[in-house]
Amino acid sequence: AKTRHFKWEVEYMHWSPDGLESVVMGINGQFPGPTIRARAGDTVHVELTNKLHTEGVVIHWHGIRQIGTPWADGTASISQCAINPGETFVYRFKVDRAGTYFYHGHYGMQRSAGLYGSLIVDVAEGEKEPFHYDGEFNILLSDWWHKSSHEQEVDLSSNPMRWIVPQQQRECRLRGNEQYAPHILRVQPNKTYRLRIASSTALASLNLGIGKHKLVVVEADGNYLQPVSVDNIDIYSGESYSVLFTTNQDPSNNYWLSINVRGREPKTPPALTILNYSPTSASRLPNSPPPVSPRWDDYGSSKAFSNKILALTGTPKPPTTSDRRIVLLNTQNFIDGHTKWAINNVSLVLPPTPYLGSIRFGLSNAFDQKRPPDNFKHDYDVMRPAPNQNTTSGNGVYVLRFNTTIDVILQNANALRANVSEIHPWHLHGHDFWILGYGEGKFTESDVQKFNLKNPPYRNTAVIFPYGWTALRFVADNPGVWAFHCHIEPHLHMGMGVVFAEGVRRVKRIPNEALACGLTGKLLMNNVHK
Ligand code: C2O
Ligand code: CU
Secondary structure, eight states, rough: EEEEEEEEEEEEEESSSSSSSSEEEEEEEBBSSEEEEETEEEEEEEEEEESSSOOOEEEEETTTTTTOOGGSSBBBTTTTTTBBBEEEEEEEEESSOOEEEEEEEEETTTTTTTTTTEEEEEEOTTOOOOOOSSEEEEEEOOOSSSSSSHHHHHHSSSSSOOOOOOOOOOOOOOOSSTTTTOOOEEEEEOOOEEEEEEEEOOEEEEEEEEBBBOOOEEEEEEEEEEEEEESSSEEOOEEEEEEEOOOOSSSTTTEEEEEEEEOOOOSSEEEEEEEETTTTTTTTOOOSSSOOOOTTTTTHHHHHHHOOBBBBBTTOOOOOOEEEEEEHHHHHHHHETEEEEHHHEEEEEOOOOHHHHHTTTOOSSOOOOOOSSSSTTTTOOSSSSSSBBBOOOEEOHHHHHHHEEEEEEEEEESSSTTOOOOOOEEEEOOEEEEEEEESSSSOOOGGGGGGGSOOOEEEEEEEEOOTTEEEEEEEOSSOEEEEEEEESSHHTTTOOEEEEESGGOOOOOOOOOTOOOOHHHHHHHHHHHH
């Protein structure tokens, strides 16, 4: 195993993600940031310097469990203090498992500002993937906004809330060397390719298909799947997949690869690129139309797709019983007229002192010591707007007993307006969980009988469908403090998340740089002066 060294500078720069020049957050002058490529067992060492002049920054390594390095998880207010302008912070962690991952900002809405990139982990030297392929491509999906993330933050927090609207792209003629030119997939006939896809979107749920080509889904979030052949795949923010496709079509044509919006009425045209068969010219337009994806509101097909995703034999299996069940009701509410999201009626607002340090050093005035609720009122009607639409903010923590098995039931409900319930992709830091099942309406005790304990997918992101529930199980075996939240950036910003803490007393060394703010910062100063 090797140590892979990177020296990065985060800065604002001009870039044209979609043909209109904007200010984006880049790394070493690049957007998206550089791709990290390592092998399972390697150590990744990133020296990150904040070159933003007036704001802090952190980077989260999405899908990397940070076993033994909870301080390197890159979550502001949770695992570390934001890195101040001009300062450098060293992220050093092991990538223990092959897979398709990505990284992104985890402070305010910096992910929406363009702070993200790919992280690919290959199998360890001498090991093999459980499938064969001749070549690979990597696509990191995102959505782009013409308003700055700062303006979006103010819009979302205002009273009344101004919802963010994606902008229509202008028509343009491409020469191919533009910053927004499509990424063409050049292929040889009669070969098998691996397409890695991760979604770092701020908001959009997407669907990807390649005209006339089947996709065989083989990996999700760094875990292998029972291969399943589909025409197109749904991908929610926070998820990653690998699909295999075989170039068995007429090589004198090219084919469309198309990405469409799901779950929200699209105001933008599909994103297109082409699969270019050698030796056909890349400028030859396909003679078959782009693949059709399901309608944006066809939730039946979304559910059918999610239910097809099952673990490959040999994937770790869930414990057959759990020690604790936490039921999390997802609702949209108001605080003094401001629109918020709340979990069991608590809208998350992070404290100034990161939890990892404050819990490790027992600083009980760093955040609310009252534990948030494990359930909601049993007579709550998830099919209707809440009878009381007001909520309160909080920063309490779910303390999980070390090494116990936790079930989380994510319960969706009606939002503020009648007949509205949205999709939310929930992402857990520091662990993978088993997705034991999806169901309609309100979860009841008898649903436990339907849990899939045989081959549930093992992942770090799971979606909840409108008016439905999703059941997850994980083992609280990774000492640290971990975010669990909706991966839609504006939703998290509006409070849609919770915090889990487990085994924090076992955490050994936390670098001082991760602690140098708030009450842990004061503690450090006092120790120096003693
Ligand atoms: Cu990719 Cu906490 O998120
Ligand atoms: Cu959400």
